[in-house]
């Protein structure tokens with residue numbers, strides 16, 4: 001995303017108060033969308049910290065543009081590069097896991113949790129434990145450790161707002177005073193690039209094909225997860241924890257136009273939906289202005305131009321990843337931790353050309369089966385327990401991939 005942006009034309013954001021902001025995963029797709037909003041609203045945001053893994057050059061550019069107080073890379077070997085790139089700016093530079101946790105826990109008004117993968121769990125939890133409000137993009141926190149994460153949110157009394165577009169949509173039409181009147185929550189899915197591809201052809205899909213999402217521009221892991229529909233399974237698990245609703249009240253509906261992002265059906269038959277262009281700046285801005293709204297220059301949805309909105313049931317035969325995620329959610333406990341870790345390893349192996357596209361759900365399924373007796377359905381005690389199960393699942397998958 002181009003971060004050479006102009007201030008928002010409206011120039012006045014009503015009575016929105018100034019906000020201290022920390023961005024975890026600042027160099028990523030969600031992180032850069034958040035920074036785009038910061039740069040369009042000079043004077044509103046005071047950036048406390050920006051965090052990345054190893055992309056020190058880009059992080060330094062973003063830190064300078066936003067006048068951040070602190071920039072942190074998780075990889076210690078990148079500290080020298082970060083220091084060089086920040087020389088003369090007065091911006092503090094740091095590296096390593098402890099520095100990432102410190103950045104997440106520094107007092108601020110909001111932390112954007114946009115690290116990818118299970119690596120985001122500890123930093124996001126550190127922000128929650130400190131009582132910093134969190135705008136959550138890192139769905140892996142809820143897939144890997146949903147019960148523990150939500151318990152910490154309740155304990156700290158912090159505000160948790162969803163960044164994921166489907167959950168933001170649902171949040172916007174979820175009547176808190178009427179939660180018991182909800183019949184079901186529907187998450188829409190574009191269906192990805194292979195929605196209509198025959199199963200035979202799906203076995204031959206290349207990384208380049210799978211990285212071309214028809215509607216959304218996202219990081220590589222979530223783009224592949226969207227192509228397998230594992231992402232939609234993750235999102236159902238995310239919704240289960242966020243909205244504290246029965247698993248049988250969660251539904252997935254394929255909607256190729258990606259205009260309707262989520263729906264809530266009430267007992268009186270009303271179906272409330274949120275619509276918008278597929279641009280993450282809308283749900284991010286929703287978090288940054290909540291409970292108010294702010295101007296964002298996203299393309300407006302032109303319903304007349306779209307013409308028709310279509311919906312269809314998902315195909316769990318061609319997309320077994322969705323079935324696996326729903327089964328893991330039902331199994332509960334460590335099953336979803338294994339699901340996420342196995343998928344992270346399988347996606348990385350697919351992108352590295354080590355396994356085929358349809359091997360991704362096969363790896364995940366074999367890992368779930370192998371570790372089910374030990375961890376499936378077992379409530380995990382704490383973050384160390386989660387990370388131990390995560391590590392075991394990664395090892396099991398690595399062996400499966402190496403042994404093919």
Ligand code: NDP
Pocket residue numbers: 024025026027028029030031051052053054055056074100113114115116117119120137138139140163164165216217218219220221222280
């Ligand atoms: P990207 O791959 O584009 O970016 C990932 C970010 O995380 C980068 O800033 C990366 O730093 C950083 N990172 C990775 N590992 C670590 C680590 N160990 N410590 C600190 N930072 C780390 O991902 P996305 O922006 O696409 O996705 C981020 C999260 O948001 C994911 O959980 C995804 O599922 C979720 N999400 C994304 C959406 C999207 O539109 N992209 C939509 C909804 C949810 P570096 O650049 O240095 O590698």
